[in-house]
Amino acid sequence: xxxxxxxxxxxxxxxxxxxxxxxxxxxxxxxxxxxxxxxxxxxxxxxxxxxxxxxxxxxxxxxxxxxxxxxxxxxxxxxxxxxxxxxxxxxxxxxxxxxxxxxxxxxxxxxxxxxxxxxxxxxxxxxxxxxxxxxxxxxxxxxxxxxxxxxxxxxxx
Numbered sequence: 001x002x003x004x005x006x007x008x009x010x011x012x013x014x015x016x017x018x019x020x021x022x023x024x025x026x027x028x029x030x031x032x033x034x035x036x037x038x039x040x041x042x043x044x045x046x047x048x049x050x051x052x053x054x055x056x057x058x059x060x061x062x063x064x065x066x067x068x069x070x071x072x073x074x075x076x077x078x079x080x081x082x083x084x085x086x087x088x089x090x091x092x093x094x095x096x097x098x099x100x101x102x103x104x105x106x107x108x109x110x111x112x113x114x115x116x117x118x119x120x121x122x123x124x125x126x127x128x129x130x131x132x133x134x135x136x137x138x139x140x141x142x143x144x145x146x147x148x149x150x151x152x153x154x155x156x157x
Contacts, residue, residue, distance in 0.1 A: 008064070061156050070149030075142055076134035077111040082127070082141050089123045113142075 006014075018038060025031040058069035080094075087097035101107045106115045120127050130140035 064156060066156050068152050070152070071146040072149045073144045074133075074147040075111070075113055075144050077116075077143075078134045078138050078141050079107075079111070081138075082111075082116070085125050085127070085141065086119075086123060089125045111142075116142075 018041075022031065022034050022038070025034045053067060056067050058067060058071075060067055083094045083098050083101070086101060087094045090097050090100060092100075098107070101119065104115065104119055106112055106119045116127070119125075127141040128139065129142045129144055130138065132143050132145055134140060134143035
């Protein structure tokens with residue numbers, strides 16, 4: 001026969017009870033064992049929460065908590081077009097423009113958005129932005145589109 005599980009109040013008592021268990025551990029070895037058990041419980045709870053929360057959309061809520069799923073922007077870059085634009089602005093070839101961008105830490109193996117924008121302003125380069133992922137042959141320099149962030153939870157007002 002399966003149990004009913006925890007009530008909301010019972011869930012809120014987990015951390016204080018685990019803290020009490022930790023404080024009452026007899027010696028270093030027992031403390032380490034309790035810490036290991038805590039970590040295993042954290043992993044299990046995280047997997048349970050992560051697997052379940054994908055079923056809900058942002059702003060859905062219960063009586064106390066609501067789920068908030070951020071949508072951070074993602075960016076893609078049309079690297080050849082960006083480099084050609086800087087080469088033209090700097091009156092040099094693409095390789096020299098790339099080296100200048102690399103030395104300014106604008107580009108690594110990935111573009112650095114804020115530094116790219118600062119460099120563009122410094123050299124009066126206009127960068128076109130598209131609202132989609134950049135693909136080969138795209139006219140835009142940068143693609144900005146919504147991603148899906150890691151959900152958080154806020155108390156309902």
